[in-house]
Amino acid sequence: MPISSDLIIEPPRSDDLFVDFANTLAYERGEPVEHLPDIEALLAWLRDHGLISDRARAAEGQRLAHDAAEAGRRLERFRYLRALLAAVAMRLSEAERPTRDQIRQLNHVLRHGLHYHQLQVDADDARYSVAQVGDRLDQARATIAGSFASFLSEDDPTRLRVCANGGCREVFVDRSPTGRRRWCDMRTCGNQAKVARHRARARAESLAAADR
16 A cells, blocks of 8 residues: 655754744844735745645645634734744843743744654555644644754854844844854844944044034
């Protein structure tokens, strides 16, 4: 008898998965830009990052399209994790450790992602399939949290930064040799900071000259 599989796609291990997710809330000149405005956008993001299959995306989309309240709850759970990632990143960026409560919250997300697989056979015993038992979206959320937990335990947490440009606030991992990067991109945010400092010095010098 043929054997088929409907397993969720196993995502590639990436230390940057949690960074990509944290930055789905971006900032332009200090104003928030939401890249996950609704459940459809969230499902598309999860599929694009290998966290759910095309089939799972279609199934979850159809199910949640008929339950707006549940769709809202699911989206809020992911945004809750995103806010947690950003908050921890900010603490690490300021040379502070995550709080015990933040660690507890992260473990709560990880615990709710537990799942297992079981072999199933259809009614006429003609076809087998392997199905995941557990919630697809909770597992996807736990995978994102797991990538962050792996980073904290296996990498250098002090390299996790939030861009020093207050109008940007992008989360990034500083992979530079010196580990002293303050901006997500020197050509943009870093250059803006240099220009701002130059203008501030020029204004100060102009005011000082005027007072003489």
